[in-house]
Amino acid sequence: MTYPLHCACRLVLPQYATYKEKIRSRLESFRAKVETRNETEFRLSWAFGWLSISERNDHIMIEGGAADATGLARIKDLLATAFKLYAKIDAPQIVWTGDHAHDPELAPFRLMVVEKVTDLNARIKRVRLHGSDLSRFEEFGNMHVRLLLPCLAVPNPVWPVAGPDGLTKWPDPDRKPISRVYTIRAIDTVASWVDIDVVTHGTTGAGSAWALSAKPGDQVGMFGPLGRPINRNAQHYIIGADETGLPALARLLEILPETATGLACIEVATQADVQAIENRTKIDVEWLFRRDAPAGTSLALSDRLIAETWRNDLDCFGWFAAEDAAARRLRTHWRQDLGLSRDQTLAAAYWRRGTTGLMAG
Ligand SMILES: Cc1cc2nc3c(=O)[nH]c(=O)nc-3n(C[C@H](O)[C@H](O)[C@H](O)COP(=O)(O)OP(=O)(O)OC[C@H]3O[C@@H](n4cnc5c(N)ncnc54)[C@H](O)[C@@H]3O)c2cc1C
Structure with a gap:
C-alpha cells in the first residue's frame, strides 16, 4: 500500500x-x-x-x-x-x-437536507437526510454521527470549518448549532442518503424537538463517523438495547457473521413498538416491554442479560446500549463480577435520565 x-x-x-x-x-x-x-x-x-x-x-x-x-x-x-x-x-x-494543511474544509462534516420523515411507530421518527460524498460514513468501522441541529435559540446556525489542527473550529461561537449523537440506521452512498431513527420524548430535548418538527428541505449538519469498531469476529454474542440503541443493534444483526449465535434483547414500550429486523445471524431476538414504566426506569433489560450465561467455551462478545443506569449495572457485572476485559464487552450509556445532551460533546 x-x-x-x-x-x-x-x-x-x-x-x-x-x-x-x-x-x-x-x-x-x-x-x-x-x-x-x-x-x-x-x-x-x-x-x-x-x-x-x-x-x-x-x-x-x-x-x-x-x-x-x-x-x-x-x-x-x-x-x-x-x-x-x-x-x-x-x-x-x-x-x-x-498535504491539505490549510484546507478550511472540515473532512468529517457534511451539510445535509431532510428528504423525508416517516413515523416508524408512536415514538420513533425515521428521518432521511440527503447530502453529498458520504463514502467516509461507511469507512472506519463506525456507525454513529453527531447531528448539528438548529434550535429555538439558534435557528440559523453557522456551520463549522477546519482549524489549523484539523479539528472543528466555529467561525461564530454565538451561532453554534446544538449537537446530539445518533446512529446511522441505513446508508446509501450511491443515492447519497442516510436514515436516522430518532426517539421522540417531547420537546424539552433539542434532538427530539427537531425530529418532531423536521420537514423536507430543512438543513442539518452531520459530523462523523464516530465511535470505535466492535469485534465482529466473535462466535457468540450477548447484546441488548433500548430504543436508542436499537438502530445500532439492528445494524449489528445485519453485519455480524451468519454463523454467530447468542441473544439479542431489545426493550421497547409496547408490542406496537416492535420493528422488523433483518437478522442474518443465528442470534435469538427477544423483545421486552416496559409497558407503563417511563423509559430509563426499568432494569429488566440489564437483568435479562446478566441472567444470560457467558459462554467461556466460545469466543464471546457482550454489547449493550441504553440508559446510563442499566449500562452501568451490566458493565459492573461483566467487568467486575465476571472479570471480562474491554476487548470482550462494550456497555455504553446512550442517554441519562435527567441529563441534557449526554455525549453531545
Ligand atoms: C453512540 C450513540 C448513538 C445513539 N444513537 C441514537 C439513535 O440512533 N437514536 C436515538 O433516538 N438516540 C440515540 N442516541 C441517544 C441520544 O443521543 C440521546 O437520547 C440524546 O440525549 C437525545 O437528545 P435530546 O436533545 O432529544 O434530549 P436531551 O436534551 O439530551 O435530554 C433532555 C431530557 O430528555 C431525556 N431523554 C434523552 N433521551 C431520551 C430518551 N431516548 N427517552 C426518554 N428521555 C430521554 C434526558 O434524560 C433529559 O431529561 C445515541 C447516543 C449515543 C451516545
Whole structure:
C-alpha cells in the first residue's frame, strides 16, 4: 500500500512522559496494527494510513500518511483528538504542515437536507437526510454521527470549518448549532442518503424537538463517523438495547457473521413498538416491554442479560446500549463480577435520565 499524502507537526511537550501511555492506548484502541513500539517511537497503521509519534532531543515529532484526503483527515483527527484529550497540561497548539494543511474544509462534516420523515411507530421518527460524498460514513468501522441541529435559540446556525489542527473550529461561537449523537440506521452512498431513527420524548430535548418538527428541505449538519469498531469476529454474542440503541443493534444483526449465535434483547414500550429486523445471524431476538414504566426506569433489560450465561467455551462478545443506569449495572457485572476485559464487552450509556445532551460533546 502506498501512502502519497503526508502530514507532520513538531511539538514541545515537557510533560509528555506523564500522559504518553494514555495517548498510545487510545490510538491503539481504534483497532490499529502496531508497527513499532519502543521507548521513543510509536508507529501504527490501518488500511487507510499510518501515524507515528517519536521523541527527539527537545521535541516530539508527529507524522502521518494516507492513501487519500479522507484517510489523511482521519489520521489528523485521531492524533489531534488524542493530544487534545490527554496533553492538556502542556496545552499543545497543533498546526499541521504537509498535504491539505490549510484546507478550511472540515473532512468529517457534511451539510445535509431532510428528504423525508416517516413515523416508524408512536415514538420513533425515521428521518432521511440527503447530502453529498458520504463514502467516509461507511469507512472506519463506525456507525454513529453527531447531528448539528438548529434550535429555538439558534435557528440559523453557522456551520463549522477546519482549524489549523484539523479539528472543528466555529467561525461564530454565538451561532453554534446544538449537537446530539445518533446512529446511522441505513446508508446509501450511491443515492447519497442516510436514515436516522430518532426517539421522540417531547420537546424539552433539542434532538427530539427537531425530529418532531423536521420537514423536507430543512438543513442539518452531520459530523462523523464516530465511535470505535466492535469485534465482529466473535462466535457468540450477548447484546441488548433500548430504543436508542436499537438502530445500532439492528445494524449489528445485519453485519455480524451468519454463523454467530447468542441473544439479542431489545426493550421497547409496547408490542406496537416492535420493528422488523433483518437478522442474518443465528442470534435469538427477544423483545421486552416496559409497558407503563417511563423509559430509563426499568432494569429488566440489564437483568435479562446478566441472567444470560457467558459462554467461556466460545469466543464471546457482550454489547449493550441504553440508559446510563442499566449500562452501568451490566458493565459492573461483566467487568467486575465476571472479570471480562474491554476487548470482550462494550456497555455504553446512550442517554441519562435527567441529563441534557449526554455525549453531545
Ligand atoms: C453512540 C450513540 C448513538 C445513539 N444513537 C441514537 C439513535 O440512533 N437514536 C436515538 O433516538 N438516540 C440515540 N442516541 C441517544 C441520544 O443521543 C440521546 O437520547 C440524546 O440525549 C437525545 O437528545 P435530546 O436533545 O432529544 O434530549 P436531551 O436534551 O439530551 O435530554 C433532555 C431530557 O430528555 C431525556 N431523554 C434523552 N433521551 C431520551 C430518551 N431516548 N427517552 C426518554 N428521555 C430521554 C434526558 O434524560 C433529559 O431529561 C445515541 C447516543 C449515543 C451516545
